[in-house]
Amino acid sequence: MNISSKKKTIAVxxxxxxxxxxAQFxxxxxxxxGVKMTxxxxxxxxxxTAFPEKGAIHRFARTAGFFSTLPVMEGAVEAIKSLSEKFEVYIVSAAMEFPLSLSEKLKWLNTNFPFISWKNIIFCGDKSIINTDYMVxxxxxxxxxxxxKTIMFHAFHNVSYHHHTRANNWKEVVALLEKEA
Amino acid sequence: MNISSKKKTIAVxxxxxxxxxxAQFxxxxxxxxGVKMTxxxxxxxxxxTAFPEKGAIHRFARTAGFFSTLPVMEGAVEAIKSLSEKFEVYIVSAAMEFPLSLSEKLKWLNTNFPFISWKNIIFCGDKSIINTDYMVxxxxxxxxxxxxKTIMFHAFHNVSYHHHTRANNWKEVVALLEKEA
Structure with missing residues (x-):
């Protein structure tokens, strides 16, 4: 049990x-x-290397509407709500590479995670100066x-790496972090 | 003399x-x-409390064009160029309170400080999770x-406080930090 009055912090x-x-890619x-992939x-x-057409992913990320229409990851809303009770949750996105994404990402967060305060949102270039207790x-x-402490959220590009604690979905993230609160 | 190959970091x-x-206010x-103040x-x-008309400053900050047309602080460009030789300089702005400001601030930086990489720009809500060696x-x-370590840049609203090292202008910031590089 955490007897400190100050919540531990997570960068998500x-x-x-x-x-x-x-899914959007x-x-x-x-x-x-015209190519359906899974x-x-x-x-x-x-x-x-994920898609036969090189540069497709980069082009998508630079296209207006890409970030504002992203589907929410399954279980993410419930998980962030639940974690916010015990932790100070910061949303930290490396958004600066794609300038169009700034306003789209903020709008997306306000729409899908309206309970997250603007005080807890960080858009950065690289994340090396972010100092929280946990990073997902x-x-x-x-x-x-x-x-x-790190939690590596499953993605196609990280399946071969095993030097961070892996979570395959948001339920697993919550299970890992609830032990730490 | 700093013999480490890793540069110390500054949040500006x-x-x-x-x-x-x-000046813009x-x-x-x-x-x-219609009131000229100094x-x-x-x-x-x-x-x-700075201006007789309450709420004026907040209204300005929420007006399109406010952040994109701000004058550059005297000596700032030369100072950041000079500091960047010895330090890793990050621009850290509490921009999330004013959503319009995100794209305006990025444009302003690209225009006035084109030598700053997108990797070194952070827009946040509060700055409590920023971890650099110095903050200006x-x-x-x-x-x-x-x-x-902190350097308090002179502003009308901080003249009564003395618990941080004060710099009255960019020349003084550079002089203070060059001793630390």
Whole structure:
């Protein structure tokens, strides 16, 4: 039991964690290139090699409407609500590479996670200066440099890596973190 | 002499530090309310009490064009260029309260500080999870909770406080930090 009055802090990633970018990639790829692929086909590939048409993912991320229409990851809303009772939850997104995404991401958060305060939202370039107790992220580049405890959220591009605690879905994230509160 | 290959990190605030919001407040106040005031008249007041018309500052901050047209603080460009040689400089702005400001602030940085990488830009709500070696900021709410070394940039609203190292201008910031590199 945590007897401190100050809540522990979690940095939660957006793309691939709160938002199902993989589903959007697959659906936009089919729409634009006429090729229907599945999540299983992407497994173990990188973002650069996942789709036959090189550069497709980067083009999608630079297209207006990509970030504002992302589907919410299954169980994410309930999980963040639940975690917010015991932790101070910060949403930390590496948004600066795609300037269009800033307002789309903020709108998306306000629509799908209206209970998250603007005080708890961070849009950054890299995440190396983020200092929280926990980080939930799908990208090694963010997790590897983090000083606190890490949870690697399952994504097609991270299935071969095992040096962070893996969560396959939001239920597993909550189960892991509730032991720490 | 710093023999480490890793540069120390500085979090630099935008409003009131890189951007002269005070000058913009005075000029917009005269334009909208017909009252010409000076920087000296604001000295020692708070952002809430600085102008006779209550709420004016908040209204300005919510008006399109306010952040994109801010004048650059005297000496800021040269100072950031110079500091970037010895430090990893991050621009950290509490932008989330004013959603319109996100794209305006990014555009402003790209225009006036084109040498700053998107990787080194952070827009946040509060700054409590920012972890750098130094922070240059004008607001006590940011400086008081910071774990590293602080430099308080002169502003009308902070003249009565003396528990942070004060810099009256960018030359003084550079002089203070160059001793630390």
């Amino acid at each position: 990633d957006m793309d691939g964690v709160l938002a199902d970018v993989e 697959l659906s936009w790829y089919e729409r634009d290139y 999540k299983d086909q992407l497994s173990g590939l990188t973002e650069d 992220d799908d990208h090694l580049k963010n997790l590897d440099n983090f000083k606190g | 605030d935008m409003d009131g530090v890189l951007a002269d919001v005070e 005075l000029s917009w106040y005269e334009r909208d309310y 920087k000296d008249q604001l000295s020692g007041l708070t952002e809430d 900021d004008d607001h006590l709410k940011n400086l008081d909770n910071f774990k590293g």
